[in-house]
Amino acid sequence: MPYILRYLLSLLWICTLFTSQAQKANHIKGQTVGEDKQAIPYVSISLYHVNGGILASTAHSDSTGNFRFTNTKAGSYFIKVKSLTHQDTFSPHFRLDEHFDEYDLGKILLLQNNAYLAEVVVERKKQFIEQQQDKLVFNIENSMLADGNNGLELLSKIPGVAVDENGTLSIKGKSGATVMINGKITYLSADQLANLLRSTSSMDINKIEVMSNPNAKQDAAGSAGIINIVLKKGLKQGFNGSVSANAGAGRGAHLGGSLNLNYRTEKINVFGIYNQYFQNLKYYNSLTRYFYTDQGSVPESYSQQENSIQPKLRSNNFRVGIDYSINPKQTIGFLINGGFGKYPKYEPTTNSFRNFNTDNLVWSSTTITEGKERWRDLLYNVNYNLKLNDKGHELKIDLDLVDHYSRMDQQLNTVYNNVGASTPPASSSRIGDIPSDNKVYVAKLDYTLPLPKEYNLEAGWKSSYVRTENDLHYDTLQNDQYVPDLGTSNHFIYKETIHAGYLNLSKSWHKFSTQIGVRGEHTRTRSHQITLNEQFERSYFKLFPAAFFTYTANDNHKVQTSYSYRVQRPSFWDLNPFRVYTDPFSYAEGNSNLNPAYEHSFELGYTYASKYVLTLNYAQRSNVVNDILGRDPLNPYITFERPENIGSFKNYGISFIAPTQFTSWWSATHFANYYRNEYELPQEDELIVRKGNTLSLNSQNSFKLPKDWSIELGGNYVSGLTVGISHIKSYGQIYSGIQKNFLNKKATLKLVVNDIFRTNNRRYETISPTIRLIGRSNPDSRTAILSFSYRFGGSQNTTAQRATGSEEIKSRL
Numbered sequence: 001m002p003y004i005l006r007y008l009l010s011l012l013w014i015c016t017l018f019t020s021q022a023q024k025a026n027h028i029k030g031q032t033v034g035e036d037k038q039a040i041p042y043v044s045i046s047l048y049h050v051n052g053g054i055l056a057s058t059a060h061s062d063s064t065g066n067f068r069f070t071n072t073k074a075g076s077y078f079i080k081v082k083s084l085t086h087q088d089t090f091s092p093h094f095r096l097d098e099h100f101d102e103y104d105l106g107k108i109l110l111l112q113n114n115a116y117l118a119e120v121v122v123e124r125k126k127q128f129i130e131q132q133q134d135k136l137v138f139n140i141e142n143s144m145l146a147d148g149n150n151g152l153e154l155l156s157k158i159p160g161v162a163v164d165e166n167g168t169l170s171i172k173g174k175s176g177a178t179v180m181i182n183g184k185i186t187y188l189s190a191d192q193l194a195n196l197l198r199s200t201s202s203m204d205i206n207k208i209e210v211m212s213n214p215n216a217k218q219d220a221a222g223s224a225g226i227i228n229i230v231l232k233k234g235l236k237q238g239f240n241g242s243v244s245a246n247a248g249a250g251r252g253a254h255l256g257g258s259l260n261l262n263y264r265t266e267k268i269n270v271f272g273i274y275n276q277y278f279q280n281l282k283y284y285n286s287l288t289r290y291f292y293t294d295q296g297s298v299p300e301s302y303s304q305q306e307n308s309i310q311p312k313l314r315s316n317n318f319r320v321g322i323d324y325s326i327n328p329k330q331t332i333g334f335l336i337n338g339g340f341g342k343y344p345k346y347e348p349t350t351n352s353f354r355n356f357n358t359d360n361l362v363w364s365s366t367t368i369t370e371g372k373e374r375w376r377d378l379l380y381n382v383n384y385n386l387k388l389n390d391k392g393h394e395l396k397i398d399l400d401l402v403d404h405y406s407r408m409d410q411q412l413n414t415v416y417n418n419v420g421a422s423t424p425p426a427s428s429s430r431i432g433d434i435p436s437d438n439k440v441y442v443a444k445l446d447y448t449l450p451l452p453k454e455y456n457l458e459a460g461w462k463s464s465y466v467r468t469e470n471d472l473h474y475d476t477l478q479n480d481q482y483v484p485d486l487g488t489s490n491h492f493i494y495k496e497t498i499h500a501g502y503l504n505l506s507k508s509w510h511k512f513s514t515q516i517g518v519r520g521e522h523t524r525t526r527s528h529q530i531t532l533n534e535q536f537e538r539s540y541f542k543l544f545p546a547a548f549f550t551y552t553a554n555d556n557h558k559v560q561t562s563y564s565y566r567v568q569r570p571s572f573w574d575l576n577p578f579r580v581y582t583d584p585f586s587y588a589e590g591n592s593n594l595n596p597a598y599e600h601s602f603e604l605g606y607t608y609a610s611k612y613v614l615t616l617n618y619a620q621r622s623n624v625v626n627d628i629l630g631r632d633p634l635n636p637y638i639t640f641e642r643p644e645n646i647g648s649f650k651n652y653g654i655s656f657i658a659p660t661q662f663t664s665w666w667s668a669t670h671f672a673n674y675y676r677n678e679y680e681l682p683q684e685d686e687l688i689v690r691k692g693n694t695l696s697l698n699s700q701n702s703f704k705l706p707k708d709w710s711i712e713l714g715g716n717y718v719s720g721l722t723v724g725i726s727h728i729k730s731y732g733q734i735y736s737g738i739q740k741n742f743l744n745k746k747a748t749l750k751l752v753v754n755d756i757f758r759t760n761n762r763r764y765e766t767i768s769p770t771i772r773l774i775g776r777s778n779p780d781s782r783t784a785i786l787s788f789s790y791r792f793g794g795s796q797n798t799t800a801q802r803a804t805g806s807e808e809i810k811s812r813l
Contacts, residue, residue: 291770629768
């Protein structure tokens with residue numbers, strides 16, 4: 001603290017001295033960008049006098065690449081930009097006159113230094129968390145804890161992000177987050193998304209971007225915001241790549257490996273990635289159901305359920321593509337991204353039903369559930385980029401085709417035991433054939449036009465067409481023969497067309513920058529429930545504004561505020577009215593009458609010294625979509641879950657990010673988030689209010705040891721959270737890893753242990769008028785993974801992302 005105080009006093013004295021000596025002080029600003037026009041943060045900029053080449057001042061670009069020299073006297077100058085991964089760059093000479101208040105150098109293009117890159121890029125480590133204007137960026141590639149995990153496990157470690165085993169994600173307590181991969185929506189149901197993330201190796205992930213308030217350029221879907229997973233792609237000249245493998249165990253064996261190849265010249269870039277994932281898992285769950293005749297009364301009966309889920313994940317994923325530079329201004333690219341896998345499950349379950357008053361056992365049952373799920377997911381993309389000049393004037397076109405198919409073969413066999421005088425139901429058997437066939441077509445155009453006086457205009461158009469078809473068949477055993485169960489089988493086709501356009505205008509001047517945009521989306525949906533010959537059609541248009549404002553007082557103090565209006569469209573799976581049995585006593589079903597939920601979201605942030613970030617947020621959502629709990633009218637001992645528009649929701653929060661450098665060998669990033677959720681749920685003649693406060697903590701610590709050894713230690717904790725009619729109790733985990741670099745730092749050996757004390761369990765309570773659930777989920781979260789990676793053709797590649805137009809829709813399939 002005394003050092004900081006002396007620094008601030010010295011800075012104040014220098015500024016006062018300059019002000020007294022100069023007749024007129026000027027400001028110089030600019031932005032450092034790479035060849036892909038993306039901002040390059042944290043590079044060194046030096047200001048020199050033309051006469052004699054005397055150094056006048058130094059500065060560093062911030063997280064968005066912007067830099068500023070303040071209180072500069074009139075005169076002739078030039079600047080030098082120095083970066084570890086890019087060539088030294090000099091600006092032309094320029095003159096500051098007394099009548100100028102601010103001089104703008106514009107975007108300064110830095111060319112990649114391929115010769116030097118192999119020597120230094122491994123040494124240059126980004127911060128784990130970077131704050132940008134409209135998102136938080138988590139640099140996963142730089143953390144050894146990413147190795148040996150899958151994408152679903154990785155997301156559970158991201159500060160502010162909560163994820164359950166079914167693939168449902170929330171950001172800072174707000175459910176309804178949209179998941180993107182390389183800027184593309186995944187168009188999948190929650191279960192399908194969970195399988196995709198489980199089969200995505202963390203070794204192939206470069207960074208994760210969390211956008212709690214996206215700008216108008218992004219799709220309006222995702223009321224809680226957007227989580228964008230950016231995969232690795234090599235940009236270094238010549239032939240290069242990497243190979244990796246990992247092995248370990250939780251309750252079962254874990255194996256994986258990947259191969260990443262890239263060849264790049266001045267005209268062409270060819271890349272390919274393949275990874276394979278193998279996991280034997282085991283989960284334990286317990287659930288107690290209390291059944292009521294009237295709300296608020298003493299329960300008449302209850303059941304206790306215990307089950308173990310033993311899935312086996314087998315997945316293969318690949319990504320191949322080519323970029324061809326037609327000329328310095330035009331690039332065309334082709335990409336195929338796909339995967340296939342299976343997720344068979346063996347699930348023994350025991351149930352016991354008892355009278356609540358006497359605690360006498362009415363009957364008990366044993367169920368064996370076997371599911372054989374497999375999927376195929378393919379994305380075909382063509383993209384074109386036209387650079388009209390070197391100042392950012394460009395046009396981008398994306399064309400996508402997504403083909404996703406999955407199928408679940410399910411069998412439930414239940415045996416009942418006779419107890420006392422009661423006569424239990426007869427043994428039962430149910431066979432399910434649950435296919436899902438999805439096609440998505442997307443065309444997207446983005447146009448950027450720099451305007452005079454530091455204005456920048458972005459405009460674009462996106463059209464998407466989605467068709468999903470589910471033809472579910474259930475057969476039940478009757479008289480030793482399986483016969484169709486017409487009451488639960490269903491054939492459903494859903495079609496959705498969205499046409500969207502956006503305008504985004506940004507402006508920078510003096511210490512201020514602002515961005516204002518609006519997105520208009522026209523949505524038309526058509527659903528056909530063929531089994532019952534019912535059709536539903538809906539058409540609506542909505543405007544979604546977004547605004548950002550930033551004030552940078554100096555290098556140490558920056559204030560940001562933002563607002564966005566978002567929509568949470570029901571997922572295609574939620575709209576599908578058919579049933580899926582999880583066991584003989586519970587099922588989930590969709591609801592074709594769901595309406596979209598809309599949310600107003602505000603954020604106010606303060607950044608100190610370009611690293612400490614304090615954020616206040618508030619959100620208000622109407623027509624909240626959430627699962628309700630009920631009892632089957634034909635059998636009151638069978639429970640169901642169904643999505644409904646349950647009411648309104650408010651979220652208040654405060655978060656703090658603090659990257660710290662305790663010593664030269666110990667660095668850390670800490671995250672704290674406190675938020676409050678409030679639900680107002682109209683039910684019959686009364687208004688039910690559910691409220692809950694949550695404290696979420698996350699810490700990542702890195703320790704450098706001699707001889708290229710290093711250790712990382714991290715953990716997270718959530719005090720509990722309220723989501724709709726459910727309350728989840730506290731949970732957390734501690735994880736650690738040790739790493740050794742060798743073979744001239746081209747090879748890395750890592751050992752990672754997740755959830756060391758096995759504390760990442762979920763305990764929850766769900767209450768409805770006629771039923772109350774108390775449950776506990778014990779996932780297979782404690783794992784030890786040993787991984788090895790080797791980079792050839794030079795050191796670790798720099799990375800880039802290719803964002804195509806179809807990513808917004810896939811998370812809803």
